[in-house]
Amino acid sequence: MTKPRVRFAPSPTGALHIGGVRTALYNYLFAKQQGGAFILRIEDTDQNRYVPGAEKYIIETLRWVGLIPDEGVDFDGAYGPYRQSDRKEIYQKYARELVTRGRAYYAFDTPEALEVRRAAEENFTYNHLTRGGLTNSLTLPAAEVQHRLDAGEPCVIRLLVEPGQAIRINDLIRGEVVFQSSELDDKVLLKADGMPTYHLANIVDDHLMAITHVIRGEEWLPSTAHHVLLYEGFGWQDTMPQFAHLPLILKPVGNGKLSKRDGAKFGIPVFPLEWKGATPEDSFSGFRDTGFLPEAVINFLALLGWHPGGEQEIFSLNELIAAFSIEHISKGGARFDYEKARWFNQKYIQAADNGVLATHIRPLAEAKGYRVSDAYLAQVAGLMKERVTFLPDFVEVGYYLFESVRVYDAEALHKKWNTGLSPVFEDLTDLVATFEPFNGVALEEAVKNFISAKGLKPGDVLPLLRLALAGTMKGPAIFDMAEALGQDETAERLRRFVAYAGKNAESAVNG
RNA sequence: GGCCCGUUCGUCUAGGGGUUAGGACGCAAGAUUUUCAUUCUUGUAACACGGGUUCGAUUCCCGUACGGGCUACCA
Known part of the structure; x- marks a missing residue:
């Protein structure tokens, strides 16, 4: 094949x-x-x-x-x-050939005249029943047709559909579909402006371009009968492409x-x-x-x-x-x-390479004025990719990885904070600011040791530490964020948080 | 109106004369992750209707209903 x-x-x-x-x-x-x-x-x-x-x-x-x-x-x-507009002459040539072969004819009826006819007659169509009473090369004397043509009178070329034949199409998706030619209209092939209609252009081009399969939308199924007639009219039925009409x-x-x-x-x-x-x-x-x-x-x-x-x-x-x-x-x-569609996107983001994601995130980050390295972008991608659905979520949901916390989750803060925690967090800030080596795993161990040394439970401190870094209770693992943010930034966020929480605690107690 | 196409969980679909009618999304519950999300487990839910053909129809045939497309000198 x-x-x-x-x-x-x-x-x-x-x-x-x-x-x-x-x-x-x-x-x-x-x-x-x-x-x-x-x-x-x-x-x-x-x-x-x-x-x-x-x-x-x-x-x-x-x-x-x-x-x-x-x-x-x-x-x-x-x-x-x-581009079909660049092939205009080709269609004109083939349209005339069809007239010569007796498979098409010139029609001089104006769009306005046909419009009047349609308004007067319900279901009016230009077909084998009506064409005998209209102005075309089938009804006019040959000499007059030639005269009108020579005079450059606007006209179209229509397909001459002979009634009484069954047209069978073997659609690759739907199987056999049968149309009766008696029910088909004489479609315009070449418009008065010299351009072809879809029907002519599509058949001529598919033939000239050696198209073997026409896979198109279901809306074309009804006119496929005309297309088959066109292939036959040109004598191209042996190389007619196969059709497959897609559902909508x-x-x-x-x-x-x-x-x-x-x-x-x-x-x-x-x-x-x-x-x-x-x-x-x-x-x-x-x-x-x-x-x-x-x-x-x-x-x-x-x-x-x-x-x-x-x-x-x-x-x-x-x-x-x-x-x-x-x-x-x-x-x-x-x-x-x-x-x-959302689910697919989420799956693809999750499965994507961090470096690849970084290239997608870069323009979004730059649009927000974030100036960061590719390596950092890749790090953010790794931290956030299981928590986002769309690319912009990286810089919107995860904005705190690019800039200071804008707002602390008030409910979580009130629930977890108490004034007794102030000195603890000051000490924690010192620990974070000076801890070496500053990486997530080591820091996590150190902070947990710190917590138990203070006689506290992880649940007393960790949620607040998360709040300090991200402002929200949602997000990546705390120490992964700390590592990404870096020592100075992490310590700085802790300082800012302690100051904010201190004030907030007072108002909470008073109010 | 006429012509043509279609119809399996809410959605996308697999399947095919005898099945516990399968999967995915969504939704619900649980487990894991001291967050969220991810992941995993479980649950929820369908053959449009009526006639045939058949020992037996969701599957084949015919109707009906419903949905869709086309009916231009648009594609």
Whole structure:
């Protein structure tokens, strides 16, 4: 069997939806597993919906999640150009060829005229029943058609759908699907502006680019019948690609497919990257800026509508490639489960190398004005990675590893502190300030000895020591923090704490 | 409305003519960690409904219901 060639063909009309990323992923996994090629084609045939920056966004997304195309816009390849607006003449040529072959025709009806017709007639469609009464090269004398064409009158080219035939599609996910041609409309192939519609461009390009498998969203299933007719019309049925229509991603709650609006509605990202639109309503946060690791997003998306069987949940990209199969893709829509996405991220952060985490944390730390070494960042990563869900948590939840304690947990302080502890903590501060060697293990032993020498229990002192260092009862092991903070800082925090607790204890007693 | 697709725990799913219907997330309880989190253990919870076919259907077939998609000179 020849190597498969698949394409991801998004339209640059705005930020790439997370469902689009999943489509790209499945295409990529299939291609890589079979040793084939993954191609990025930009489908910008609608000039009205073109959004500047969208193409760049798509490419940046693919790079971020690591789905690097073998060919495509920005990636070279021998079948280019890969941007449909750069292929305009090609489509015109093929559209005319179809007319010549008697499989398509010119239609001069204006959009406005058709609009009027639709308003007057319920369920009006341009098809074998109505085309005889409309203005096209099927109804007009040949001479007039030529005259109109020569005069440059605006017109479109429509697919001539012959009624009475059953069109069978063998979908790799759904099995055989049958459509009756009598129910199909004469789709526009070439628009009046000279640009092709999706239907024409997609068939011509898939053929010219030697695409073997079309893996796309379920919303394309109904028009696949037209696509088959197009392959036949061109005489390309022998090399027609195989189809696989993916189930949709549904809203977290309620009915319908996941939409960009759901991001704001549920406070969750539905886009891979941040998107800055013209207005706040058209701007969205993404998985990346929320603090997801790309590997976690891939793992989450892969399992949203597909599972190889077995009980494994965590898959690296290479494992996904090895395990992937189109047959195991679910048929039903998959609800977007953000809790699961969070869980994946947490797992990936936990499993990540401290040094790698440090590189992710650095920009976040710098944004807050923290100036620290890579080694320290790696240390923080090690201390916090089992306590965070998102990357920013390192500098937000664990802020006290970068700057002084902002606030002491009042409840814990009142519960544990008493004025009799003041001299104890002053002595403890001295111990910490002078103890050698200053490392977590040795310090822990020394402090525990100190506690018992004072006739106290660990529970009398340790929680307060934690408060002194972090201000909160949550967090990494006390002596690990002390070691990370260093001797001077640890002692300093103890001094500040003793001063604060002293005042606080008085007010607590009085009030 | 018409055409097409779908339906296993709350969610993502495995499975497949006879199973204690498995796993994961979530939730709950317990253990460990003198914090929190992690980790571990246990628990919770599902075959949409009605007819067939069959010795036997969650699994196969047909309906119904519900959900979804498409029905543009958008993709």
